[in-house]
Amino acid sequence: MSEAQIEADKNLPIIRITREFAGTPEQLLRAHTDPELFAQWCGPDSTTVRIDHWDAKSGGAWRYAAVRGDEEFGFHGCFHEVGPKRIVQTFTFDGAPDGVALETLTFEDLGDGRTRLHAQSLVDSFEGRDAWLRSGMETGVNEGYAKLDTLLTKGTV
Amino acid sequence: MYKRQVYKHLKVLEEAGLVTRPPGPQPRSVRLERDVFDEVGGWIEQYRRRAEARYQRLDAVLRTMQDEQRGSEK
Incomplete structure (x- = not known):
């Protein structure tokens, strides 16, 4: 199986990710709309996802928090369209409440029980997109350095 | 510090994409990306x-x- 492909559009503040799955479009849709299933895979391994609100239908809304120890990162948005072939939703990180991304998830049926997922995120500016891409990087790097600091302080490295 | 805690920290670095480790039993080599x-x-x-x-x-x-x-x- 091939890994996720990513593309940052040069002309529009868009990030596109494609990935193939050994599952039918219907199963992919369920994994994205059933809150119990969604919580199992959407957050990093080191976090627990707590679903605070979930109404996966056209015109519904969602809110969840990724919890790691004492830290909590909240996200919320609206389900604009939930259909068999695609989900269109908004996405806001509570830490940057003015920012909102429009996400379009398309399930392309490849037959033989396989599906290609196209996930497109449109944000409101290039600055917004680049900050978005960078934010995870900084979190990752800072977390990494913090852990490294701990290791060094404790004299174990 | 226990080995288990070191592996936990390595896992965070791995999740952040900063290091990679080949699959298999511990101890595994750690590569800085x-x-x-x-x-x-x-x-x-x-x-x-x-x-x-x-x-x-x-x-x-x-x-x-x-x-x-x-x-x-x-």
Whole structure:
């Protein structure tokens, strides 16, 4: 199986990710709309996802928090369209409440029980997109350095 | 510090895409991913790796769903 492909559009503040799955479009849709299933895979391994609100239908809304120890990162948005072939939703990180991304998830049926997922995120500016891409990087790097600091302080490295 | 805690920290670095480890039993070699530190390409690659990690968890969820479906058809 091939890994996720990513593309940052040069002309529009868009990030596109494609990935193939050994599952039918219907199963992919369920994994994205059933809150119990969604919580199992959407957050990093080191976090627990707590679903605070979930109404996966056209015109519904969602809110969840990724919890790691004492830290909590909240996200919320609206389900604009939930259909068999695609989900269109908004996405806001509570830490940057003015920012909102429009996400379009398309399930392309490849037959033989396989599906290609196209996930497109449109944000409101290039600055917004680049900050978005960078934010995870900084979190990752800072977390990494913090852990490294701990290791060094404790004299174990 | 216990070995277990060191592995836990390594896992966080791995999730952040900063290091990689080959699969297999412990102890495993740890490789620093220099490309990730390359400014522009790094953000995108790091973002991609997080998406890939998320989708590998989705792979596991899909396998469980299929097992359950097969189980209920018996």
